[in-house]
Amino acid sequence: MDATRKKTSLRKQKEQAQRREAILNSAREAFFDKGFMAATIEDIADGCELAKGTIYLYFKSKEDLYICLVIEGLGLLKRDLGKIRELDLPADLLLGEMLRLYHVFYEKNPKYFRIMFLSSQPDVRERVKEELLKECLACAAECIQILNEVILRGCEEGIFRKANSWTFAIVLWTMVNGIIMQYEQDPFYRGDILKVSLGEMLQEGLDLALNGLRLKRPEEVSG
Amino acid sequence: MDATRKKTSLRKQKEQAQRREAILNSAREAFFDKGFMAATIEDIADGCELAKGTIYLYFKSKEDLYICLVIEGLGLLKRDLGKIRELDLPADLLLGEMLRLYHVFYEKNPKYFRIMFLSSQPDVRERVKEELLKECLACAAECIQILNEVILRGCEEGIFRKANSWTFAIVLWTMVNGIIMQYEQDPFYRGDILKVSLGEMLQEGLDLALNGLRLKRPEEVSG
DNA sequence: CGAGAATAATGAACGATAGTCATTTAATGA
Protein backbone atom coordinates (compact mmCIF):
# COMPACT_ATOMS: atom_id res chain seq x y z
CA MET A 1 0.00 0.00 0.00
CA ASP A 2 1.02 3.58 -0.53
CA ALA A 3 0.32 4.59 3.05
CA THR A 4 2.49 1.77 4.34
CA ARG A 5 5.28 2.59 1.96
CA LYS A 6 5.15 6.19 3.05
CA LYS A 7 5.15 5.26 6.73
CA THR A 8 8.12 2.91 6.41
CA SER A 9 10.02 5.34 4.27
CA LEU A 10 9.46 7.99 6.93
CA ARG A 11 10.76 5.68 9.61
CA LYS A 12 13.71 4.86 7.43
CA GLN A 13 14.44 8.49 6.94
CA LYS A 14 14.37 8.96 10.67
CA GLU A 15 16.67 6.00 11.18
CA GLN A 16 19.08 7.35 8.63
CA ALA A 17 19.09 10.69 10.40
CA GLN A 18 19.78 8.91 13.67
CA ARG A 19 22.71 7.00 12.18
CA ARG A 20 24.06 10.19 10.75
CA GLU A 21 23.79 11.77 14.15
CA ALA A 22 25.49 8.78 15.77
CA ILE A 23 28.37 9.09 13.34
CA LEU A 24 28.65 12.80 14.02
CA ASN A 25 28.68 12.16 17.76
CA SER A 26 31.42 9.61 17.42
CA ALA A 27 33.38 11.83 15.06
CA ARG A 28 33.08 14.78 17.42
CA GLU A 29 34.50 12.70 20.22
CA ALA A 30 37.33 11.36 18.07
CA PHE A 31 38.29 14.70 16.51
CA PHE A 32 38.04 16.53 19.82
CA ASP A 33 40.10 13.89 21.51
CA LYS A 34 42.82 13.26 18.96
CA GLY A 35 42.60 16.08 16.45
CA PHE A 36 41.63 15.88 12.80
CA MET A 37 44.79 14.29 11.54
CA ALA A 38 45.37 11.83 14.34
CA ALA A 39 41.79 10.57 14.52
CA THR A 40 41.08 7.77 12.05
CA ILE A 41 37.88 6.81 10.28
CA GLU A 42 38.15 3.47 12.03
CA ASP A 43 38.19 5.23 15.42
CA ILE A 44 34.99 6.94 14.39
CA ALA A 45 33.41 3.76 13.05
CA ASP A 46 34.29 1.87 16.22
CA GLY A 47 32.86 4.67 18.32
CA CYS A 48 29.42 4.30 16.79
CA GLU A 49 29.63 0.55 16.25
CA LEU A 50 29.55 0.68 12.49
CA ALA A 51 31.91 -0.54 9.83
CA LYS A 52 34.33 1.77 8.13
CA GLY A 53 32.51 1.51 4.83
CA THR A 54 29.24 2.59 6.39
CA ILE A 55 30.69 5.97 7.31
CA TYR A 56 31.13 6.64 3.62
CA LEU A 57 27.46 5.97 2.97
CA TYR A 58 26.71 9.02 5.09
CA PHE A 59 29.70 11.30 4.45
CA LYS A 60 31.73 11.71 1.33
CA SER A 61 35.10 12.08 3.09
CA LYS A 62 36.80 12.59 6.40
CA GLU A 63 36.96 16.27 5.59
CA ASP A 64 33.24 16.52 4.87
CA LEU A 65 32.47 14.89 8.19
CA TYR A 66 34.83 17.30 9.83
CA ILE A 67 33.34 20.40 8.26
CA CYS A 68 29.89 19.29 9.39
CA LEU A 69 31.17 19.54 12.95
CA VAL A 70 32.58 22.99 12.29
CA ILE A 71 29.18 24.05 11.02
CA GLU A 72 27.60 22.52 14.08
CA GLY A 73 29.89 24.54 16.34
CA LEU A 74 29.25 27.78 14.49
CA GLY A 75 25.54 27.02 14.68
CA LEU A 76 25.67 26.66 18.45
CA LEU A 77 27.57 29.90 18.75
CA LYS A 78 25.15 31.69 16.48
CA ARG A 79 22.20 30.40 18.48
CA ASP A 80 23.68 31.65 21.74
CA LEU A 81 24.63 35.01 20.26
CA GLY A 82 21.12 35.33 18.88
CA LYS A 83 19.62 34.87 22.33
CA ILE A 84 21.71 37.67 23.79
CA ARG A 85 20.75 40.02 21.01
CA GLU A 86 17.20 39.97 22.36
CA LEU A 87 18.24 41.33 25.77
CA ASP A 88 17.10 44.85 26.45
CA LEU A 89 20.46 46.49 26.99
CA PRO A 90 22.42 49.39 25.50
CA ALA A 91 24.60 48.31 22.60
CA ASP A 92 27.94 48.54 24.41
CA LEU A 93 26.77 46.36 27.28
CA LEU A 94 25.25 43.98 24.77
CA LEU A 95 28.61 43.60 23.08
CA GLY A 96 30.12 42.98 26.48
CA GLU A 97 27.58 40.26 27.14
CA MET A 98 28.29 38.69 23.78
CA LEU A 99 31.95 38.65 24.55
CA ARG A 100 31.26 37.03 27.89
CA LEU A 101 29.14 34.43 26.13
CA TYR A 102 31.91 33.76 23.64
CA HIS A 103 34.29 33.22 26.51
CA VAL A 104 31.88 30.87 28.30
CA PHE A 105 31.30 29.01 25.06
CA TYR A 106 35.02 28.58 24.64
CA GLU A 107 35.50 27.40 28.21
CA LYS A 108 32.74 24.86 27.69
CA ASN A 109 33.76 23.78 24.19
CA PRO A 110 37.42 24.62 23.66
CA LYS A 111 37.69 21.80 21.17
CA TYR A 112 35.19 23.37 18.82
CA PHE A 113 37.55 26.26 18.34
CA ARG A 114 40.46 23.99 17.68
CA ILE A 115 38.63 22.32 14.85
CA MET A 116 37.29 25.60 13.54
CA PHE A 117 40.78 26.95 13.13
CA LEU A 118 41.84 23.99 11.05
CA SER A 119 39.00 24.54 8.63
CA SER A 120 40.83 27.45 7.04
CA GLN A 121 43.55 25.18 5.69
CA PRO A 122 43.36 25.07 1.90
CA ASP A 123 44.14 21.38 1.62
CA VAL A 124 41.24 20.59 3.93
CA ARG A 125 38.91 22.90 2.06
CA GLU A 126 39.88 21.51 -1.30
CA ARG A 127 38.48 18.16 -0.30
CA VAL A 128 35.15 19.44 0.97
CA LYS A 129 31.99 19.73 -1.06
CA GLU A 130 31.51 23.29 -2.30
CA GLU A 131 28.06 23.34 -0.76
CA LEU A 132 29.31 22.53 2.73
CA LEU A 133 31.99 25.19 2.54
CA LYS A 134 29.35 27.67 1.56
CA GLU A 135 27.23 26.68 4.54
CA CYS A 136 30.23 27.02 6.81
CA LEU A 137 31.01 30.52 5.64
CA ALA A 138 27.36 31.51 5.76
CA CYS A 139 27.27 30.45 9.38
CA ALA A 140 30.27 32.59 10.25
CA ALA A 141 28.73 35.47 8.32
CA GLU A 142 25.54 35.19 10.35
CA CYS A 143 27.49 35.43 13.58
CA ILE A 144 29.21 38.55 12.31
CA GLN A 145 25.85 39.87 11.19
CA ILE A 146 24.57 39.67 14.77
CA LEU A 147 27.51 41.76 15.94
CA ASN A 148 26.86 44.13 13.08
CA GLU A 149 23.25 44.67 14.15
CA VAL A 150 24.32 45.48 17.68
CA ILE A 151 26.89 47.96 16.46
CA LEU A 152 24.32 49.58 14.19
CA ARG A 153 21.92 49.80 17.10
CA GLY A 154 24.69 51.45 19.11
CA CYS A 155 25.12 54.03 16.37
CA GLU A 156 21.38 54.77 16.41
CA GLU A 157 21.44 55.01 20.18
CA GLY A 158 24.23 57.55 19.85
CA ILE A 159 26.62 55.39 21.85
CA PHE A 160 28.92 54.60 18.98
CA ARG A 161 30.43 56.93 16.49
CA LYS A 162 29.30 56.70 12.91
CA ALA A 163 31.44 54.09 11.22
CA ASN A 164 31.50 51.18 8.85
CA SER A 165 29.70 48.84 11.21
CA TRP A 166 30.33 45.72 9.16
CA THR A 167 34.07 46.27 9.22
CA PHE A 168 33.95 46.82 12.96
CA ALA A 169 31.91 43.68 13.40
CA ILE A 170 34.53 41.72 11.50
CA VAL A 171 37.34 43.28 13.46
CA LEU A 172 35.61 42.34 16.71
CA TRP A 173 34.93 38.81 15.52
CA THR A 174 38.44 38.25 14.25
CA MET A 175 40.00 39.84 17.30
CA VAL A 176 38.20 37.45 19.59
CA ASN A 177 39.08 34.50 17.39
CA GLY A 178 42.67 35.65 17.20
CA ILE A 179 42.96 35.98 20.96
CA ILE A 180 41.53 32.54 21.50
CA MET A 181 43.77 31.05 18.84
CA GLN A 182 46.82 32.54 20.51
CA TYR A 183 45.57 31.26 23.83
CA GLU A 184 45.09 27.81 22.36
CA GLN A 185 48.61 27.87 21.00
CA ASP A 186 50.15 26.02 23.86
CA PRO A 187 48.95 25.63 27.41
CA PHE A 188 52.46 24.94 28.56
CA TYR A 189 53.83 28.33 27.56
CA ARG A 190 50.68 30.24 28.31
CA GLY A 191 52.28 31.81 31.35
CA ASP A 192 55.37 32.85 29.43
CA ILE A 193 53.81 34.67 26.54
CA LEU A 194 50.35 35.68 27.53
CA LYS A 195 50.94 36.52 31.18
CA VAL A 196 47.24 37.31 31.63
CA SER A 197 44.15 35.14 31.73
CA LEU A 198 41.98 34.66 28.69
CA GLY A 199 39.15 36.53 30.39
CA GLU A 200 41.31 39.57 31.05
CA MET A 201 42.65 39.51 27.55
CA LEU A 202 39.22 39.36 25.97
CA GLN A 203 38.01 42.11 28.26
CA GLU A 204 40.96 44.33 27.36
CA GLY A 205 40.33 43.63 23.70
CA LEU A 206 36.72 44.64 24.01
CA ASP A 207 37.56 47.72 26.05
CA LEU A 208 40.05 48.76 23.45
CA ALA A 209 37.52 48.30 20.70
CA LEU A 210 34.70 49.96 22.60
CA ASN A 211 36.85 52.94 23.47
CA GLY A 212 37.65 53.24 19.84
CA LEU A 213 34.04 52.89 18.90
CA ARG A 214 32.36 55.00 21.54
CA LEU A 215 31.28 58.48 20.62
CA LYS A 216 32.33 59.69 24.05
CA ARG A 217 34.66 57.96 26.42
CA PRO A 218 33.22 57.13 29.86
CA GLU A 219 34.97 59.88 31.79
CA GLU A 220 33.76 62.44 29.29
CA VAL A 221 30.18 61.29 29.68
CA SER A 222 30.26 61.28 33.44
CA GLY A 223 32.36 64.43 33.71
CA MET B 1 96.53 16.22 10.92
CA ASP B 2 94.39 18.20 13.26
CA ALA B 3 94.30 21.23 11.03
CA THR B 4 93.17 19.12 8.10
CA ARG B 5 90.50 17.40 10.15
CA LYS B 6 89.22 20.71 11.33
CA LYS B 7 89.16 22.14 7.84
CA THR B 8 87.34 19.19 6.31
CA SER B 9 84.91 19.04 9.17
CA LEU B 10 84.19 22.71 8.64
CA ARG B 11 83.52 22.09 4.98
CA LYS B 12 81.32 19.17 5.93
CA GLN B 13 79.40 21.30 8.32
CA LYS B 14 78.90 23.83 5.59
CA GLU B 15 77.77 21.15 3.18
CA GLN B 16 75.35 19.79 5.72
CA ALA B 17 73.97 23.24 6.27
CA GLN B 18 73.56 23.65 2.52
CA ARG B 19 71.69 20.36 2.23
CA ARG B 20 69.50 21.33 5.10
CA GLU B 21 68.78 24.60 3.37
CA ALA B 22 68.03 22.81 0.12
CA ILE B 23 65.54 20.57 1.90
CA LEU B 24 63.92 23.57 3.55
CA ASN B 25 63.65 25.32 0.20
CA SER B 26 62.01 22.34 -1.38
CA ALA B 27 59.72 21.84 1.61
CA ARG B 28 58.68 25.48 1.53
CA GLU B 29 57.75 25.16 -2.10
CA ALA B 30 55.83 21.94 -1.52
CA PHE B 31 53.99 23.09 1.61
CA PHE B 32 53.17 26.47 0.12
CA ASP B 33 51.97 24.85 -3.04
CA LYS B 34 49.97 21.92 -1.71
CA GLY B 35 49.53 22.53 2.00
CA PHE B 36 50.96 20.56 4.87
CA MET B 37 48.74 17.56 4.53
CA ALA B 38 48.68 17.26 0.78
CA ALA B 39 52.43 17.71 0.29
CA THR B 40 54.35 14.46 0.62
CA ILE B 41 57.87 13.78 1.83
CA GLU B 42 58.53 12.36 -1.60
CA ASP B 43 57.49 15.64 -3.20
CA ILE B 44 60.00 17.36 -0.99
CA ALA B 45 62.73 14.80 -1.66
CA ASP B 46 62.16 15.03 -5.41
CA GLY B 47 62.26 18.79 -5.21
CA CYS B 48 65.79 18.81 -3.83
CA GLU B 49 66.96 15.71 -5.69
CA LEU B 50 67.46 13.59 -2.62
CA ALA B 51 66.03 10.28 -1.53
CA LYS B 52 63.15 10.10 0.89
CA GLY B 53 65.32 8.60 3.59
CA THR B 54 67.82 11.44 3.39
CA ILE B 55 65.22 13.94 4.53
CA TYR B 56 65.07 12.07 7.82
CA LEU B 57 68.78 12.48 8.36
CA TYR B 58 68.17 16.22 8.57
CA PHE B 59 64.69 16.42 10.11
CA LYS B 60 63.04 14.15 12.60
CA SER B 61 59.60 14.27 11.02
CA LYS B 62 57.40 16.01 8.51
CA GLU B 63 56.06 18.12 11.37
CA ASP B 64 59.53 19.17 12.50
CA LEU B 65 60.39 20.26 8.99
CA TYR B 66 57.17 22.16 8.85
CA ILE B 67 57.69 23.94 12.16
CA CYS B 68 61.13 25.02 10.99
CA LEU B 69 59.41 26.91 8.20
CA VAL B 70 56.99 28.50 10.62
CA ILE B 71 59.95 29.67 12.66
CA GLU B 72 61.57 30.96 9.51
CA GLY B 73 58.46 32.98 8.68
CA LEU B 74 58.18 34.42 12.16
CA GLY B 75 61.86 35.27 12.00
CA LEU B 76 61.42 37.23 8.78
CA LEU B 77 58.50 39.08 10.28
CA LYS B 78 60.42 39.83 13.43
CA ARG B 79 63.36 41.13 11.45
CA ASP B 80 61.14 43.48 9.45
CA LEU B 81 59.29 44.69 12.52
CA GLY B 82 62.61 45.30 14.23
CA LYS B 83 63.74 47.55 11.41
CA ILE B 84 60.67 49.73 11.68
CA ARG B 85 61.10 50.07 15.41
CA GLU B 86 64.24 52.07 14.73
CA LEU B 87 62.38 54.74 12.75
CA ASP B 88 62.13 58.10 14.46
CA LEU B 89 58.37 58.44 14.64
CA PRO B 90 55.75 58.95 17.32
CA ALA B 91 54.43 55.66 18.69
CA ASP B 92 51.04 55.76 17.01
CA LEU B 93 52.52 56.33 13.57
CA LEU B 94 55.06 53.65 14.31
CA LEU B 95 52.29 51.18 15.00
CA GLY B 96 50.68 52.25 11.78
CA GLU B 97 53.91 51.59 9.93
CA MET B 98 54.21 48.20 11.54
CA LEU B 99 50.73 47.33 10.47
CA ARG B 100 51.51 48.43 6.95
CA LEU B 101 54.58 46.23 7.01
CA TYR B 102 52.54 43.30 8.25
CA HIS B 103 50.17 43.82 5.38
CA VAL B 104 52.98 44.04 2.85
CA PHE B 105 54.57 40.95 4.34
CA TYR B 106 51.30 39.11 3.97
CA GLU B 107 50.84 40.22 0.38
CA LYS B 108 54.35 39.05 -0.41
CA ASN B 109 54.17 35.81 1.57
CA PRO B 110 50.55 34.83 2.04
CA LYS B 111 51.55 31.21 2.28
CA TYR B 112 53.65 31.78 5.37
CA PHE B 113 50.51 32.76 7.23
CA ARG B 114 48.66 29.71 6.06
CA ILE B 115 51.29 27.44 7.48
CA MET B 116 51.59 29.49 10.65
CA PHE B 117 47.91 29.01 11.38
CA LEU B 118 48.20 25.25 11.12
CA SER B 119 50.94 25.17 13.70
CA SER B 120 48.43 25.66 16.49
CA GLN B 121 46.84 22.27 15.87
CA PRO B 122 47.52 19.97 18.81
CA ASP B 123 48.09 16.89 16.69
CA VAL B 124 50.77 18.71 14.76
CA ARG B 125 52.38 20.06 17.88
CA GLU B 126 52.40 16.70 19.58
CA ARG B 127 54.73 15.39 16.93
CA VAL B 128 57.21 18.24 17.11
CA LYS B 129 60.31 18.35 19.25
CA GLU B 130 59.69 20.30 22.44
CA GLU B 131 62.68 22.46 21.67
CA LEU B 132 61.37 23.55 18.27
CA LEU B 133 57.98 24.42 19.70
CA LYS B 134 59.72 26.53 22.29
CA GLU B 135 61.66 28.34 19.59
CA CYS B 136 58.48 28.92 17.64
CA LEU B 137 56.69 30.45 20.59
CA ALA B 138 59.72 32.50 21.53
CA CYS B 139 59.73 33.96 18.03
CA ALA B 140 56.09 34.97 18.29
CA ALA B 141 56.77 36.41 21.73
CA GLU B 142 59.60 38.52 20.34
CA CYS B 143 57.30 39.97 17.71
CA ILE B 144 54.78 40.85 20.38
CA GLN B 145 57.59 42.29 22.46
CA ILE B 146 58.41 44.74 19.67
CA LEU B 147 54.82 45.94 19.65
CA ASN B 148 54.95 46.16 23.42
CA GLU B 149 57.98 48.41 23.32
CA VAL B 150 56.29 50.78 20.91
CA ILE B 151 53.19 50.94 23.06
CA LEU B 152 55.29 51.63 26.12
CA ARG B 153 57.09 54.36 24.26
CA GLY B 154 53.71 55.80 23.34
CA CYS B 155 52.75 55.86 27.01
CA GLU B 156 55.96 57.72 27.84
CA GLU B 157 55.36 60.15 25.03
CA GLY B 158 51.92 60.82 26.47
CA ILE B 159 50.22 59.64 23.30
CA PHE B 160 48.69 56.50 24.81
CA ARG B 161 46.78 56.19 28.02
CA LYS B 162 48.37 54.26 30.83
CA ALA B 163 47.47 50.63 30.34
CA ASN B 164 48.73 47.10 30.46
CA SER B 165 50.91 47.45 27.40
CA TRP B 166 51.65 43.76 27.06
CA THR B 167 47.98 42.89 26.91
CA PHE B 168 47.45 45.57 24.29
CA ALA B 169 50.37 44.27 22.31
CA ILE B 170 48.85 40.81 22.31
CA VAL B 171 45.47 42.15 21.37
CA LEU B 172 46.99 44.01 18.44
CA TRP B 173 48.98 41.00 17.33
CA THR B 174 46.06 38.62 17.58
CA MET B 175 43.70 41.06 15.96
CA VAL B 176 45.90 41.35 12.93
CA ASN B 177 46.38 37.59 12.77
CA GLY B 178 42.65 37.06 13.18
CA ILE B 179 41.82 39.46 10.38
CA ILE B 180 44.28 37.81 8.05
CA MET B 181 43.02 34.36 8.98
CA GLN B 182 39.48 35.39 8.18
CA TYR B 183 40.70 36.92 4.95
CA GLU B 184 42.50 33.70 4.10
CA GLN B 185 39.39 31.70 4.74
CA ASP B 186 38.27 31.60 1.19
CA PRO B 187 39.11 33.88 -1.66
CA PHE B 188 35.98 32.83 -3.47
CA TYR B 189 33.61 34.14 -0.85
CA ARG B 190 35.76 37.06 0.14
CA GLY B 191 33.38 39.48 -1.45
CA ASP B 192 30.36 37.99 0.28
CA ILE B 193 31.50 38.11 3.85
CA LEU B 194 34.24 40.64 4.11
CA LYS B 195 32.99 43.24 1.64
CA VAL B 196 36.09 45.34 2.23
CA SER B 197 39.71 44.90 1.24
CA LEU B 198 42.27 43.50 3.61
CA GLY B 199 44.03 46.83 3.73
CA GLU B 200 40.89 48.68 4.76
CA MET B 201 40.10 46.07 7.36
CA LEU B 202 43.53 46.20 8.91
CA GLN B 203 43.42 49.98 8.88
CA GLU B 204 40.04 50.01 10.59
CA GLY B 205 41.29 47.53 13.13
CA LEU B 206 44.28 49.69 13.92
CA ASP B 207 42.18 52.85 14.07
CA LEU B 208 39.82 51.16 16.46
CA ALA B 209 42.66 50.05 18.65
CA LEU B 210 44.49 53.38 18.48
CA ASN B 211 41.35 55.31 19.32
CA GLY B 212 40.92 53.06 22.28
CA LEU B 213 44.53 53.48 23.22
CA ARG B 214 45.07 57.18 22.63
CA LEU B 215 44.98 59.50 25.55
CA LYS B 216 43.27 62.11 23.42
CA ARG B 217 41.46 61.52 20.22
CA PRO B 218 42.77 63.46 17.21
CA GLU B 219 40.01 66.07 17.07
CA GLU B 220 40.55 66.88 20.73
CA VAL B 221 44.24 67.38 20.18
CA SER B 222 43.87 69.61 17.17
CA GLY B 223 40.86 71.45 18.62
C1' DC C 1 98.30 5.43 -3.11
C1' DG C 2 95.08 2.19 -1.16
C1' DA C 3 92.85 -0.49 2.42
C1' DG C 4 89.91 -0.11 5.86
C1' DA C 5 87.08 2.80 8.87
C1' DA C 6 83.65 6.24 9.22
C1' DT C 7 80.05 8.84 7.30
C1' DA C 8 76.27 9.81 4.21
C1' DA C 9 72.74 8.48 1.05
C1' DT C 10 69.58 5.33 -0.66
C1' DG C 11 65.23 3.07 -1.61
C1' DA C 12 62.98 -1.33 -0.53
C1' DA C 13 60.09 -2.66 3.06
C1' DC C 14 56.77 -1.78 6.89
C1' DG C 15 52.79 -0.20 9.20
C1' DA C 16 49.05 2.74 9.17
C1' DT C 17 45.18 4.67 7.07
C1' DA C 18 41.68 6.89 3.66
C1' DG C 19 38.67 5.29 0.56
C1' DT C 20 36.37 1.42 -2.59
C1' DC C 21 33.56 -2.29 -3.82
C1' DA C 22 32.16 -7.12 -4.26
C1' DT C 23 29.76 -9.70 -1.04
C1' DT C 24 26.68 -10.48 2.77
C1' DT C 25 22.82 -9.28 5.59
C1' DA C 26 18.41 -7.27 6.49
C1' DA C 27 14.07 -5.33 5.24
C1' DT C 28 10.22 -5.09 2.22
C1' DG C 29 6.11 -6.39 -0.06
C1' DA C 30 3.44 -9.55 -2.94
Next chain:
DNA sequence: TCATTAAATGACTATCGTTCATTATTCTCG
Protein backbone atom coordinates in the same frame (compact mmCIF):
# COMPACT_ATOMS: atom_id res chain seq x y z
C1' DT D 1 7.54 -17.89 1.57
C1' DC D 2 10.48 -15.76 -1.66
C1' DA D 3 12.20 -12.39 -4.98
C1' DT D 4 13.72 -7.71 -4.86
C1' DT D 5 15.67 -3.84 -3.04
C1' DA D 6 18.41 -1.31 0.33
C1' DA D 7 21.94 -1.17 3.82
C1' DA D 8 26.02 -2.66 5.95
C1' DT D 9 30.25 -4.89 5.86
C1' DG D 10 35.24 -5.57 5.90
C1' DA D 11 38.76 -7.40 2.82
C1' DC D 12 41.30 -4.95 -0.43
C1' DT D 13 43.92 -1.09 -2.82
C1' DA D 14 46.69 2.78 -3.06
C1' DT D 15 49.21 6.10 -0.70
C1' DC D 16 52.37 7.92 2.48
C1' DG D 17 55.31 8.63 6.72
C1' DT D 18 59.00 6.39 8.66
C1' DT D 19 62.74 2.88 9.29
C1' DC D 20 66.79 0.41 8.38
C1' DA D 21 69.77 -2.86 5.99
C1' DT D 22 72.49 -2.02 2.11
C1' DT D 23 75.33 0.74 -0.92
C1' DA D 24 78.16 4.66 -2.07
C1' DT D 25 81.23 8.16 -0.71
C1' DT D 26 84.66 10.34 1.96
C1' DC D 27 88.24 10.30 5.19
C1' DT D 28 92.37 8.53 7.69
C1' DC D 29 96.70 6.95 7.99
C1' DG D 30 100.34 3.46 7.02
